[in-house]
Amino acid sequence: MARYRPEPPYTHGTPARTAVLLVNLGTPTAPTAAALRPYLKQFLSDPRVVEIPRALWWPILNGIILNTRPKKSAEKYASVWLPEGSPLKVHTEKQAKLLAGYLGQSGAHGVRVDWAMRYGSPSIPEALERLRAANCTRILVVPMYPQYAASTTASVMDEVARCLLGWRNLPEIRYVRSFHDDPGYIGALAQSVRDHWVRSGEGDKLVMSFHGVPRRSLDLGDPYHCECHKTARLVGEALGLPAERVLVTFQSRFGKAEWLKPYTQPTLEAMAAGGTQRVDVMCPGFVADCLETLEEIAMECRTAFIGAGGQQFEYIPCLNENDAWIDALCRITRAHLGNWLELPEPDPQALERSRQRARELGAQR
Numbered sequence: 001m002a003r004y005r006p007e008p009p010y011t012h013g014t015p016a017r018t019a020v021l022l023v024n025l026g027t028p029t030a031p032t033a034a035a036l037r038p039y040l041k042q043f044l045s046d047p048r049v050v051e052i053p054r055a056l057w058w059p060i061l062n063g064i065i066l067n068t069r070p071k072k073s074a075e076k077y078a079s080v081w082l083p084e085g086s087p088l089k090v091h092t093e094k095q096a097k098l099l100a101g102y103l104g105q106s107g108a109h110g111v112r113v114d115w116a117m118r119y120g121s122p123s124i125p126e127a128l129e130r131l132r133a134a135n136c137t138r139i140l141v142v143p144m145y146p147q148y149a150a151s152t153t154a155s156v157m158d159e160v161a162r163c164l165l166g167w168r169n170l171p172e173i174r175y176v177r178s179f180h181d182d183p184g185y186i187g188a189l190a191q192s193v194r195d196h197w198v199r200s201g202e203g204d205k206l207v208m209s210f211h212g213v214p215r216r217s218l219d220l221g222d223p224y225h226c227e228c229h230k231t232a233r234l235v236g237e238a239l240g241l242p243a244e245r246v247l248v249t250f251q252s253r254f255g256k257a258e259w260l261k262p263y264t265q266p267t268l269e270a271m272a273a274g275g276t277q278r279v280d281v282m283c284p285g286f287v288a289d290c291l292e293t294l295e296e297i298a299m300e301c302r303t304a305f306i307g308a309g310g311q312q313f314e315y316i317p318c319l320n321e322n323d324a325w326i327d328a329l330c331r332i333t334r335a336h337l338g339n340w341l342e343l344p345e346p347d348p349q350a351l352e353r354s355r356q357r358a359r360e361l362g363a364q365r
């Protein structure tokens with residue numbers, strides 16, 4: 001079988017279009033063990049996520065994890081599931097719709113905005129096919145991870161490249177690599193804390209909890225840890241907080257190996273035991289609320305903090321559809337679209353004329 005299949009032409013003189021593709025991690029289609037299993041299998045089979053030699057990892061994944069974790073995870077997902085579906089998916093879809101509106105208002109007419117998930121659906125291959133069908137030959141891929149990590153950002157880049165391996169007529173591709181110190185993103189985070197404080201008063205300590213990664217990745221040169229700390233420092237500075245009121249922690253440890261420290265839950269427990277009465281917790285590494293924030297932080301960690309003697313636990317939501325954040329996302333994408341914004345938009349009639357001409361030329365050959 002030919003490796004490169006015949007494909008619909010989008011050249012032959014047809015004017016090209018520009019697209020922005022937002023990509024987040026992924027989520028199961030339902031909060032059930034049956035839906036969790038294929039999702040976790042795809043996720044945990046990614047060598048960017050689990051860097052253990054396959055010969056060792058396959059028996060553990062297929063023999064143990066995929067027989068035990070789906071049921072436990074499904075119960076957790078069920079506790080945060082929205083009527084419209086998984087929170088991560090609901091927020092990502094809304095963010096894409098809002099960005100399309102904001103880009104239009106800021107003069108980027110005709111830039112198509114789509115969204116996809118790295119694992120599960122809608123998948124990256126499906127989204128790229130949709131963009132090809134819409135004649136998009138310039139695609140800006142935006143992994144929705146503020147801090148670069150090989151397990152997240154690079155995995156999105158891998159998947160885009162893997163899809164394009166099978167294409168003949170390749171689009172131009174650009175990526176947003178990370179935006180951990182973007183002033184708009186930092187400003188939106190700081191404002192979300194101030195807004196929360198207006199409603200609930202100011203806490204003693206502000207904990208910024210980021211998703212963890214194995215400690216080994218830091219030793220191997222992954223900039224993730226450093227980017228998390230920079231984000232936290234900039235948010236603390238934007239709020240005018242002294243360094244001793246801000247803590248950086250890492251959550252969601254998976255497996256037995258050492259991960260980035262300090263771990264979120266034990267830190268919160270130790271704070272409560274040490275006399276901290278109230279804590280404010282935010283998760284700047286997630287731009288959309290999801291299982292890891294709504295269940296692990298806002299439920300499990302709250303219970304742990306109160307159980308260890310704390311009085312008040314305030315969870316500050318992710319940026320989600322926050323206006324200042326969508327504005328920042330619009331600025332980040334515009335900066336990366338760069339000269340693509342100056343190119344003319346296709347005129348549908350001219351497009352059809354050149355397609356017709358291409359067909360005639362093809363028929364003559």
Ligand SMILES: C=CC1=C(C)c2cc3[nH]c(cc4nc(cc5[nH]c(cc1n2)c(C)c5CCC(=O)O)C(CCC(=O)O)=C4C)c(C)c3C=C
Pocket residue numbers: 025026027028044049050069073086088145149151152211212213214224252254285286289290291292
């Ligand atoms: C196995 C190792 C994992 C690494 C490394 C990892 C890195 C990582 N993940 C996110 C963001 C999210 N992770 C989410 C869920 C989740 N993460 C892992 C494992 C690793 N993540 C698992 C097994 C799961 C599934 C849930 C479970 O069974 O506990 C989510 C939430 C998805 C949702 O549907 O809500 C996000 C978001 C980052 C940013 C990151 C590295 C920086």
Ligand SMILES: [Fe+2]
Pocket residue numbers: 211252
């Ligand atoms: Fe994760």
Ligand SMILES: [Fe+2]
Pocket residue numbers: 252291292296
């Ligand atoms: Fe978790």
